[in-house]
Amino acid sequence: NAGVTQTPKFQVLKTGQSMTLQCAQDMNHEYMSWYRQDPGMGLRLIHYSVGAGITDQGEVPNGYNVSRSTTEDFPLRLLSAAPSQTSVYFCASSYSRASNQPQHFGDGTRLSIL
Amino acid sequence: KQEVTQIPAALSVPEGENLVLNCSFTDSAIYNLQWFRQDPGKGLTSLLLIQSSQREQTSGRLNASLDKSSGRSTLYIAASQPGDSATYLCAVRPGSARQLTFGSGTQLTVLP
Numbered sequence: 001n002a003g004v005t006q007t008p009k010f011q012v013l014k015t016g017q018s019m020t021l022q023c024a025q026d027m028n029h030e031y032m033s034w035y036r037q038d039p040g041m042g043l044r045l046i047h048y049s050v051g052a053g054i055t056d057q058g059e060v061p062n063g064y065n066v067s068r069s070t071t072e073d074f075p076l077r078l079l080s081a082a083p084s085q086t087s088v089y090f091c092a093s094s095y096s097r098a099s100n101q102p103q104h105f106g107d108g109t110r111l112s113i114l
Numbered sequence: 115k116q117e118v119t120q121i122p123a124a125l126s127v128p129e130g131e132n133l134v135l136n137c138s139f140t141d142s143a144i145y146n147l148q149w150f151r152q153d154p155g156k157g158l159t160s161l162l163l164i165q166s167s168q169r170e171q172t173s174g175r176l177n178a179s180l181d182k183s184s185g186r187s188t189l190y191i192a193a194s195q196p197g198d199s200a201t202y203l204c205a206v207r208p209g210s211a212r213q214l215t216f217g218s219g220t221q222l223t224v225l226p
Binding site: 004006033035040041042043044045048058059090092101102103104105106107108 | 156158159163203216
């Protein structure tokens with residue numbers, strides 16, 4: 001039972017490069033989201049999706065794009081990496097946004113921008 | 115804007131002690147509150163979820179309480195063990211919003 005799988009686990013980029021962080025879940029969850037975790041600031045929501053073909057912005061969306069072509073996958077794209085985007089990124093999923101079920105998290109992608 | 119605060123930021127206790135972690139939130143109009151555990155280099159593991167209509171939830175040695183009117187939740191850990199060492203985060207789901215709002219966590223160390 002894989003749950004939420006994130007790849008890669010670690011990545012180093014140069015300023016201005018672009019990349020895609022992958023997230024996949026095998027629980028048939030409708031709701032998926034991306035958070036970033038910075039020291040002393042908890043987790044902040046970047047983008048979320050309530051189902052295939054539907055995405056919306058969270059608290060800190062600038063510099064990131066998402067798409068949701070399937071229920072299983074929710075990739076996060078950094079368009080032009082900046083040092084301020086150095087962080088740990090977590091993908092989460094749950095049955096639905098109004099669900100009483102807890103959210104499930106992946107193990108994170110640790111991203112450094114030089 | 116909902117704000118979630120966890121105090122203390124770090125806590126160190128000897129093995130066997132009972133302990134309480136605190137979480138406070140500014141807007142009492144929440145849908146539910148969730149406690150997570152995070153081990154170093156890992157993701158978040160859900161421990162307990164309390165609906166807004168509930169007062170507490172229990173799982174093994176863990177008990178979480180919720181007082182919506184005062185904007186507080188506590189996580190009680192009984193008979194702590196070194197394996198309980200981790201960062202504990204609380205998060206609230208506002209009633210009208212889609213996302214979780216997280217506190218910055220309490221880093222717990224249980225000394226053998």
